[in-house]
Amino acid sequence: ATEPTVDLAEAEEFLRLHHAENPELGPVEHRLAEVHAEVAATGTYRHTPDELTFGARVAWRNSARCIGRLYWRSLKVRDLRDLRDPKEIADECVEHLKLAANGGKVRPVISVFAPDEPGRAAPRIRNEQLIRYAGYVGSDGGVLGDRRNAELTEKAVDLGWRPPARRGPFDVLPLIVEREDAEPALVELPRDAVLEVSIGHPELPWLAELGLRWHAVPAISNMRLRIGGVDYPAAPFNGWYMGTEIGARNFADTDRYDLLPYLGKRMGLDTSSVQTLWKDRVLVELNRAVLHSFNEAGVTITDHHTESDRFLTHIKKEEAAGRSCPADWTWIVPPMSSGITSVFHRYYDKRELVPNFFPGDTRGVCPVIH
């Protein structure tokens, strides 16, 4: 599952970038020679801590699908490359969540575990995000919880996870960390590692009684961080939430919590025809509820209007720094009220750059945004 040896051209390009953007490091030649020698001898090379930090931040900066890149320099990088043991990795993910949640003042953090090496595949985190709610498939095909995680839930049960006696729609799944030559680790997230917000609505009191909740820290854990030709398959990272991710996707998608039909009825709307725009009305109220609840709870969240403006500021700053800013319109533009956000009304540069994050099930580098 690993590449034979590191791509030297990609390594060199990265090292040159690192030195070019950090003039205080001086000329790159010495470091290039070092890395050439190390790759010749071992097939790979080890980033300096400074390279790792820079590389992870630039990977965020290059994430064409991410609207939240204005603060890319602020990413806190945890250097945990010496960890290869699944259980130890899972434990450090727990630590990650606490650091990131920070009592509500959410901080962008990445934890970088062991990289792939020639002949030795690194461990991988099976969960798509560090915090995922179980999806229990009933005998009728209906699902209690998050339908998206049905397979992960099954996998956890196969590995010995015992769901709570009283199953609910928001049961936090255990972490599953796998390594080719080791037993997978199954580690429950302790309650104090999972900051959550109860969802209520500023004007619809009955909404709070539904028991909806969501977690504060969105930490993607199944993407491969690639820096200078080196792959880090276990490198969970988090920002804070943009409200639409929860209100317009997690709660609304028909293959997630699919709440619109129920809420439409509870709101007393005419759901006899889509032309009444009842879905659109519920969608707005659900998103108001999410933003309102996070704000009330003192948990960092952003809205799609603010974040759109920030993203355009980010592009301006990048261009002022002489860099292009790759962006994927279909991901950057928010999934609701898109026409009235500032990011809708223009096109973006489509060339992918490295360092970057890639889907966990891919290899190498993909140069084009599709």
Place this chain on the structure above:
Amino acid sequence: ATEPTVDLAEAEEFLRLHHAENPELGPVEHRLAEVHAEVAATGTYRHTPDELTFGARVAWRNSARCIGRLYWRSLKVRDLRDLRDPKEIADECVEHLKLAANGGKVRPVISVFAPDEPGRAAPRIRNEQLIRYAGYVGSDGGVLGDRRNAELTEKAVDLGWRPPARRGPFDVLPLIVEREDAEPALVELPRDAVLEVSIGHPELPWLAELGLRWHAVPAISNMRLRIGGVDYPAAPFNGWYMGTEIGARNFADTDRYDLLPYLGKRMGLDTSSVQTLWKDRVLVELNRAVLHSFNEAGVTITDHHTESDRFLTHIKKEEAAGRSCPADWTWIVPPMSSGITSVFHRYYDKRELVPNFFPGDTRGVCPVIH
């Protein structure tokens, strides 16, 4: 402004397509030979009426930005290729609008006027759509009417148009038809050629008092229809409206009528922060008003939910017919509540096909959706 001679490869490809999709026409060889000879002699060729009809319909079928393609076979094609006189063309555009409006039961229609020929450029319609509302720029830079048409309004005045004594936000501009070697024609649209709908809201009675209105027939008139290598620069076409075009773009865009701030205040919403999602709430109510008003008036309109489902049906039908369906995600996905429409959750084929419609200020064929 015209190409020297018709691209024979493109002509041939089109003729083969025409015969392949219409087996009753028999083998294509005879027609190919005819066209080869005609192009050799004149630099171009004349489509048969049947080719014109087929070509225009397939141009619609290939319009990657159009969500409304399910009914592409129903396009009514008006063969007006012998008209080159600007005034006569404008008069036939008036006729087009009446046919299309059809007392409210809107019909998709295209009127094809003279094509470009080697050494003889065809007439062009200056208006972006046949019906456009004036935008009067005040001395303070403010605009009465549709800001998008400020330049066209100025142009019309330059050509001698006299705005109404009492200028309003919905003054219909005259048609302007231009030809290199002729005086431009300036023709007012008679009242009975412009079916309009007054906008009211099912629950907010004050909205009707604002005097908002919109026209029933969206007829794009500045795109170049290209069939088998022949360009028809004046070929206005119309479908019916999807509500979001009016409610989420024309009325809402900050460089159009920019109604959200005013309506937000009138609705009594807390506009102190974008986080209250007041813009999103106004947007939904405005779009409800549009759909409601067209329905009440008995004027054809579609909503973005219905149309998204229809478009996916269209793709299925195209694929069943062995064809790919080019589509531009950024245009197909509606500008509001996009995440809860069915077209959001997939990608599309990006290869552009001909025949097609191209922006009026371009030349030739563009093979990729950007």
